[in-house]
Amino acid sequence: MMPVTTGGDTVTTTQDILQHTEGGVLTLTLNRPQRKNALTSAMYATLAEALERGADDTSVRVVVIQGQEAMFSAGNDIEEFLHQPPAGTDSPVFRFLRSIATFPKPLLAAVCGPAVGIGTTMLFHCDLVYAGDNAAFSMPFVNLGLCAEGASSLIAPQMFGYHRAAEALLLGEPIYAEAALEVGLVNKVLPPHETNGYTQQMARKLAAKPLTSLVETKRLMKGAQQDAVLQRMAEEGTIFGRMLREPAAKEAFAAFLEKRTPDFSRL
Ligand code: COA
16 A cells, blocks of 8 residues: 555555556556455545546546456455444445446446455446456345445346345345346456457547536436435445444354354354
């Protein structure tokens, strides 16, 4: 982690998120392969800062979030959940969720391999999602003694239909690439080695269009639901924050780190 000064503001950044701007496209690459791109507070802070800056920076017209060919993200870092759970709704994870949900310009994601927890829920706030045929989207919050986050309790039933959303959110079953295409979570399924490149092509296509038209059209499509999304995120965040400190979640996190099956029999 290192402090960086941008226009007078000191921000915290991390090499676990790579940032590259070219031809109006800001690409944010999740880059913590040794932990399967599990997201830490520093990574959320960097992502939130990049989105907040990208929203105002006239040289940024489109943003892409990507991982690598075998991995998008293992979700929140479980060790951090156990030892430094987010302190409140102003913490970096919630700042990231709010900034992704309100990002005004086109936002694309390229997803290969597992996309767990927030690795999936962040995609509900992207405009276009391209998936490798190895992608697996999962929201195993219940299995971790937690509840839905990122407004997934609102958007998943709307997007998938209630029963499929219940399968994803109550059972925590993964949704594989072809099924994700069918339920409308992704736009196209590609071979993993083509996914990031194809997403860049689509981003460049968007970057060549009139930005005001893109921004106004996105605002009109999302506007009616914006307040409901932010309200649901806040509601989920309060419950999630409480549940992180309760015995079921602590048992689930300890079990993951100790590589054993959790025992919820007394909870
Ligand atoms: N937080 C912290 N560490 C994580 C992690 C996470 N979310 N996900 C993976 N890691 C670590 C593992 O503990 C392991 O560490 P080790 O090398 O010290 O043993 C390393 O990253 C590699 O993970 P591993 O599980 O061996 O990789 P895999 O390819 O077999 O499986 C996943 C990949 C993503 C399917 C699996 O790691 C996983 O299920 N992770 C947890 C996902 C999760 O529940 N996230 C929280 C959602 S709210």
